[in-house]
Amino acid sequence: xxQQIPYKIYLDETELPEAWYNMRADMAEKPAPLLNPxxxxxxxxxxxxxxxxxxxxxxxxxxTDAWIPIPQEIRDFYKMYRPSPLVxxxxxxxxxxxxxxxxxxxxxxxxxxxHKLNSAIAQAYYAKQQGLKGVTTETGAxxxxxxxxxxxxxxxxxxxxxMVKVSYEQKPFRREVMRVYGASVVPSPSDTTEVGRKILAxxxxxxxxxGCAISEAVEVAVRNPGYRYVLGSVLNQVLLHQSVxxxxxxxxxxxxxxxPDVIIGCAGGGSNLGGLIAPFMGEKxxxxxxxxxxxxxxxxxxSFTRGKFAYDFCDTGMICPLAKMYTLGSGFIPSPNHxxxxxxHGMSSTLSQLxxxxxxxxxxxxxxKVFEAAxxxxxxxxxxxxxxxSHAIRVAIDEALKCKETGxxxxxxxGLTGTGYFDMVAYEKFHDGQMTDFIPTDEELQASFDRLxxxxx
Amino acid sequence: xxQQIPYKIYLDETELPEAWYNMRADMAEKPAPLLNPxxxxxxxxxxxxxxxxxxxxxxxxxxTDAWIPIPQEIRDFYKMYRPSPLVxxxxxxxxxxxxxxxxxxxxxxxxxxxHKLNSAIAQAYYAKQQGLKGVTTETGAxxxxxxxxxxxxxxxxxxxxxMVKVSYEQKPFRREVMRVYGASVVPSPSDTTEVGRKILAxxxxxxxxxGCAISEAVEVAVRNPGYRYVLGSVLNQVLLHQSVxxxxxxxxxxxxxxxPDVIIGCAGGGSNLGGLIAPFMGEKxxxxxxxxxxxxxxxxxxSFTRGKFAYDFCDTGMICPLAKMYTLGSGFIPSPNHxxxxxxHGMSSTLSQLxxxxxxxxxxxxxxKVFEAAxxxxxxxxxxxxxxxSHAIRVAIDEALKCKETGxxxxxxxGLTGTGYFDMVAYEKFHDGQMTDFIPTDEELQASFDRLxxxxx
Numbered sequence: 001x002x003q004q005i006p007y008k009i010y011l012d013e014t015e016l017p018e019a020w021y022n023m024r025a026d027m028a029e030k031p032a033p034l035l036n037p038x039x040x041x042x043x044x045x046x047x048x049x050x051x052x053x054x055x056x057x058x059x060x061x062x063x064t065d066a067w068i069p070i071p072q073e074i075r076d077f078y079k080m081y082r083p084s085p086l087v088x089x090x091x092x093x094x095x096x097x098x099x100x101x102x103x104x105x106x107x108x109x110x111x112x113x114x115h116k117l118n119s120a121i122a123q124a125y126y127a128k129q130q131g132l133k134g135v136t137t138e139t140g141a142x143x144x145x146x147x148x149x150x151x152x153x154x155x156x157x158x159x160x161x162x163m164v165k166v167s168y169e170q171k172p173f174r175r176e177v178m179r180v181y182g183a184s185v186v187p188s189p190s191d192t193t194e195v196g197r198k199i200l201a202x203x204x205x206x207x208x209x210x211g212c213a214i215s216e217a218v219e220v221a222v223r224n225p226g227y228r229y230v231l232g233s234v235l236n237q238v239l240l241h242q243s244v245x246x247x248x249x250x251x252x253x254x255x256x257x258x259x260p261d262v263i264i265g266c267a268g269g270g271s272n273l274g275g276l277i278a279p280f281m282g283e284k285x286x287x288x289x290x291x292x293x294x295x296x297x298x299x300x301x302x303s304f305t306r307g308k309f310a311y312d313f314c315d316t317g318m319i320c321p322l323a324k325m326y327t328l329g330s331g332f333i334p335s336p337n338h339x340x341x342x343x344x345h346g347m348s349s350t351l352s353q354l355x356x357x358x359x360x361x362x363x364x365x366x367x368x369k370v371f372e373a374a375x376x377x378x379x380x381x382x383x384x385x386x387x388x389x390s391h392a393i394r395v396a397i398d399e400a401l402k403c404k405e406t407g408x409x410x411x412x413x414x415g416l417t418g419t420g421y422f423d424m425v426a427y428e429k430f431h432d433g434q435m436t437d438f439i440p441t442d443e444e445l446q447a448s449f450d451r452l453x454x455x456x457x
Numbered sequence: 458x459x460q461q462i463p464y465k466i467y468l469d470e471t472e473l474p475e476a477w478y479n480m481r482a483d484m485a486e487k488p489a490p491l492l493n494p495x496x497x498x499x500x501x502x503x504x505x506x507x508x509x510x511x512x513x514x515x516x517x518x519x520x521t522d523a524w525i526p527i528p529q530e531i532r533d534f535y536k537m538y539r540p541s542p543l544v545x546x547x548x549x550x551x552x553x554x555x556x557x558x559x560x561x562x563x564x565x566x567x568x569x570x571x572h573k574l575n576s577a578i579a580q581a582y583y584a585k586q587q588g589l590k591g592v593t594t595e596t597g598a599x600x601x602x603x604x605x606x607x608x609x610x611x612x613x614x615x616x617x618x619x620m621v622k623v624s625y626e627q628k629p630f631r632r633e634v635m636r637v638y639g640a641s642v643v644p645s646p647s648d649t650t651e652v653g654r655k656i657l658a659x660x661x662x663x664x665x666x667x668g669c670a671i672s673e674a675v676e677v678a679v680r681n682p683g684y685r686y687v688l689g690s691v692l693n694q695v696l697l698h699q700s701v702x703x704x705x706x707x708x709x710x711x712x713x714x715x716x717p718d719v720i721i722g723c724a725g726g727g728s729n730l731g732g733l734i735a736p737f738m739g740e741k742x743x744x745x746x747x748x749x750x751x752x753x754x755x756x757x758x759x760s761f762t763r764g765k766f767a768y769d770f771c772d773t774g775m776i777c778p779l780a781k782m783y784t785l786g787s788g789f790i791p792s793p794n795h796x797x798x799x800x801x802h803g804m805s806s807t808l809s810q811l812x813x814x815x816x817x818x819x820x821x822x823x824x825x826k827v828f829e830a831a832x833x834x835x836x837x838x839x840x841x842x843x844x845x846x847s848h849a850i851r852v853a854i855d856e857a858l859k860c861k862e863t864g865x866x867x868x869x870x871x872g873l874t875g876t877g878y879f880d881m882v883a884y885e886k887f888h889d890g891q892m893t894d895f896i897p898t899d900e901e902l903q904a905s906f907d908r909l910x911x912x913x914x
Contacts, residue, residue: 006470007536013463079464080548080839091537091611109566111841111876153836154548173630173881180835180884378637379610382537384568419568421878424630427637 007090009252011083016075017247020240021278024350025066026285029357031236031349032324034060035311040455043321051218052237053228055126059237066282068240070122077121077154081110082244086252087416091380093400100403102396103260104416105249105276106383111177112147114386114418115272116232119241120144123230124151133226134158138188138213140167141341141388142174143418144232149181158227162188162216166207166336174422188213195219195317209333210344215317233269234314234323234348242275249413250279260291262399264414266391267295267304267362268341270348276415277360284359293360294399295351296391298370300338300438303328303347304355304362306445311455312346322453325352328440329448335438339367339426340387365394366437371430373397374420386418387426464547466709468540473532474704477697478735481807482523483742486814488693488806489781491517492768497912500778508675509694510685512583516694523739525697527579534578534611538567539701543709544873548837550857557860559853560717561873562706562733563840568634569604571843571875572729573689576698577601580687581608590683591615595645595670597624598798598845599631600875601689606638615684619645619673623664623793631879645670652676652774666790667801672774690726691771691780691805699732706870707736717748719856721871723848724752724761724819725798727805733872734817741816750817751856752808753848755827757895758791760784760804761812761819763902768912769803779910782809785897786905792895796824796883797844822851823894828887830854831877843875844883 024030033042048057059068070078089102107115127135134157139145145161152159161183168175168187175185188208189196195215199206206212214231221229232238253260263280265273273295283289295304307326314320316330327346334343347355354360367387374390376397377383385393392414403410420427429435481487490499505514516525527535546559564572584592591614596602602618609616618640625632625644632642645665646653652672656663663669671688678686689695710717720737722730730752740746752761764783771777773787784803791800804812811817824844831847833854834840842850849871860867877884886892 007533008470010467013465076464080544087537111835111839113878150836150839154839172885173878176881176885176888177841177878179888180832180841182836375637378568379607379639382568382607382611384634384637421570421630421634424633428629428633431633431636 005088005256008085008087009255010085011248011252013079015251016078016083017070017244019067019069021243021247021282022062022066022068022240023278023281024063024236026282027353029353030063031353034321034323035455037313037318037320037322050222051229053123053126053130053132055129056123056237059240060235071125074122074125081117083248084109086249089381092377095380096397096400096404098400098404099407099409100400101409101411102400103413105245105413106416107245108383108416108419112143112150113421114143114147115242115245115275116144116147117150118244118275119232119238119271120147120151121154122241124148124155124157127157127228128155132157132228134160135228135230136160136217136221137230137232138162138210138217140164140210140343142167142171142422143341145183145185146174146177148230148232149178149183152183153181159183160220161185162190162213164188164208164210164213170425171422188216190216193219195319199317207336209316211316211330214315215319218315218320233271233344234346236350238271239274239348239350242271243278245272245275245415246278246280249276258411260413261410262292262294262412264294264296264392264395264412266342266388266415266417267297267347268388269344269346270351272415272417274348274351281354281359294395295355295360295362296395297362297364298338298342298391299364299366300440301328301334301343302364303345305364308449308452309352309356310452312452314346322455323349325349326355328445329451331451332448337436337438340423342388342391363395365391368430368435368437370394371427371435383416384420385416386420387423389417392416462545462713465542465544466712467542468705468709470536472708473535473540474527474701476524476526478700478704478739479519479523479525479697480735480738480742481520481693483739484810486810487520488810492779492912494770494775494777494779507679508686510580510583510587510589512586513580513694516697517692528582531579531582538574540705541566543706546838549834552837553854553857553861555857555861556864556866557857558866558868559857560870562702562870563873564702565840565873565876569600569607570878571600571604572699572702572732573601573604574607575701575732576689576695576728577604577608578611579698581605581612581614584614584685585612589614589685591617592685592687593617593674593678594687594689595619595667595674597621597667597800599624599628599879600798602640602642603631603634605687605689606635606640609640610638616640617677618642619647619670621645621665621667621670627882628879645673647673650676652776656774664793666773668773668787671772672776675772675777690728690801691803693807695728696731696805696807699728700735702729702732702872703735703737706733715868717870718867719749719751719869721751721753721849721852721869723799723845723872723874724754724804725845726801726803727808729872729874731805731808738811738816751852752812752817752819753852754819754821755795755799755848756821756823757795757897758785758800759821760802762821765906765909766809766813767909769909771803779912780806782806783812785902786908788908789905794893794895797880799845799848820852822848825887825892825894827851828884828892840873841877842873843877844880846872846874
């Protein structure tokens with residue numbers, strides 16, 4: 001007989017992971033290196049040191065060490081909100097009348113409201129260690145900016161956030177939370193940077209994009225001594241820090257002898273997905289176990305399912321390194337009717353390589369279906385989910401309903417990355433029947449692909 | 458040597474209380490009974506059954522049973538977000554450089570964002586058991602309405618919320634969350650009720666008040682078969698349900714052999730304070746232990762510190778039962794520049810009696826000082842607190858700073874009732890230096906007291 005599993009599996013503070021897990025160490029095919037956008041040669045640590053903190057550059061380039069110890073100061077901060085609960089979705093299972101067993105790892109129980117804090121505190125720590133004055137970054141939906149503001153406030157670092165203009169205007173409360181934590185928030189594109197002024201001149205009235213905000217934040221970091229740029233997704237270092245999600249998930253499941261069949265995560269740049277799946281993917285890479293791993297992305301920004309696996313810029317201003325990844329082209333901007341995050345044109349190089357090599361699958365979902373799932377989930381499980389997280393809910397529900405048809409009692413684990421308190425405008429649109437779906441045409445994507453940089457690699 | 462206390466003390470689900478604790482059973486002086494507003498005679502169960510659910514009326518009138526078992530269905534729901542964490546505020550202690558040991562019981566880790574869910578789910582459960590179609594209620598800042606919407610959605614009950622008009626307009630996102638959970642939300646005063654139309658005729662353009670919204674919700678419940686009225690504070694039944702907060706707090710402290718010296722809670726109608734202090738007050742009433750218990754209220758709505766201990770209406774429309782309590786008069790409406798909740802003119806009868814009998818003290822604080830404390834707390838402890846909860850933070854910090862002066866290592870426990878995600882307008886005002894304090898004059902209060910009903914009791 002199955003051991004009684006509680007609604008929430010909490011680990012003890014002593015069970016908080018002591019090291020992050022670096023998937024790349026176990027990958028036979030390593031992700032392709034970042035390239036210098038001018039020379040197309042792999043970037044050296046020295047070149048990267050001008051943009052990123054030194055210790056983070058080491059982590060970015062480290063393909064050999066499977067385990068990187070988590071410094072005590074970061075673990076102490078983690079203890080304020082971690083280990084996060086792994087929840088058994090008994091109420092959802094009952095409502096779906098499915099034999100499937102559904103679990104979700106809930107990362108929204110902290111003021112930033114999402115998993116982004118896991119990497120923000122690590123990046124702020126290393127910036128402080130290096131004696132920097134402050135950091136710059138971009139934010140779209142606002143979760144990363146909020147998380148970084150909290151982290152910088154904790155370590156007494158200055159924090160300058162370039163926020164995609166359309167989000168800045170639609171989400172004044174997000175901006176206000178960042179101000180509570182002492183950050184300065186600038187709507188992007190802005191006239192505070194050269195690249196911002198250029199974009200404004202070319203596209204007056206633009207609502208901005210993540211790629212554009214990245215360009216501005218990088219420019220400011222590079223030009224101001226004592227500042228570095230930090231990024232909340234896509235990078236190897238971010239996936240490394242986020243592995244704490246997966247490590248805790250696995251530890252909690254192991255406690256009850258549960259082995260998942262399906263692992264589902266939403267994917268924008270890959271920070272949550274890469275973190276959630278890390279230890280499971282490790283077992284898969286080492287041939288110790290097998291899992292079905294599903295990345296879920298918006299149909300309006302379908303990098304995995306419709307993108308090209310190619311070298312591309314991470315930013316719109318084309319001043320950032322080139323990364324080999326599934327990309328829609330650095331000029332791609334999702335339709336403004338797309339709600340929430342997951343709007344990055346590219347994808348983590350590590351996840352891109354794993355997807356390319358067949359270690360995971362991907363599906364894209366339309367946002368009205370996502371919000372249906374969000375509301376269904378909220379009503380029975382209580383938590384009001386972020387639109388991003390709800391992509392994973394959608395597919396978890398779909399998988400559970402398949403189990404109902406087949407009678408299979410699969411164990412499904414998904415990442416509930418955050419809460420939707422700042423997304424009520426989108427919920428309101430959904431309610432009032434004003435939410436629409438938007439799927440880019442093949443022609444639009446092709447036009448974007450045509451502008452990909454030519455790299456011999 | 459002191460045992461190492463973790464950042465967060467989580468109880469196991471098996472340690473979730475099995476019964477609520479009813480302070481009245483241990484009170485030598487019982488709280489005065491509710492009176493029929495027409496006859497001034499104590500209300501019978503039969504009379505109350507027309508307004509409230511039957512089982513809740515029994516709980517309301519029960520002065521003898523110290524323990525009321527929590528039904529399994531409610532415990533199952535509790536498990537989705539309880540036991541809630543008791544947090545050791547190490548970071549705040551360090552920042553204040555105080556020898557005091559500070560703990561807070563955090564009730565914001567659920568979508569309603571506050572402790573209100575503890576009673577909402579109980580009241581919805583009993584309404585469902587009775588076979589009712591739905592319930593009506595009022596909400597001010599929106600926490601109670603959100604909690605009740607979630608609870609009704611869970612049990613498939615209709616939920617009609619009269620929301621104080623000024624909050625309805627200032628907090629569209631709160632309203633939207635309630636809609637996600639399927640509630641219908643009406644700005645009060647409205648033309649949907651007789652009392653609403655009367656108030657609108659007398660005060661056209663009024664922003665409404667809690668007392669006025671109560672009148673409307675009661676009228677609708679009484680006039681529609683299959684509906685009852687539910688209330689999120691003030692009542693004995695609510696304090697009973699909220700005792701789960703204090704019971705968990707005490708169990709968590711007991712686990713580490715910690716005995717608090719000072720217990721601090723914010724007080725509007727008394728739901729959080731009454732719940733937090735319940736088991737500690739029980740020990741005090743039985744002469745088993747002593748604690749310093751402090752109620753904190755806004756200087757703009759100072760029922761305990763400047764109110765009269767007298768019979769008064771719970772609502773503005775004067776259709777509700779009379780309760781003996783500390784009151785500012787049922788016509789008292791706090792200044793519109795007062796942010797957040799804690800704006801009820803009266804106070805729980807039980808807490809009023811305990812305060813009258815010297816079992817607890819009370820202080821009032823001005824809102825600019827409250828927001829200072831809120832921001833200070835947020836930056837070191839991470840959580841963005843609700844303005845209501847921040848009243849308790851303010852006094853906890855003040856007490857900890859006193860300890861710094863005297864060198865005493867007191868143990869301070871306070872209730873962190875919820876999160877401030879929907880209060881960013883107030884935070885913004887605070888930031889921009891536009892927040893002011895408002896203290897009613899003696900003359901204003903006297904004019905309000907002059908309108909108290911004449912009751913011989």
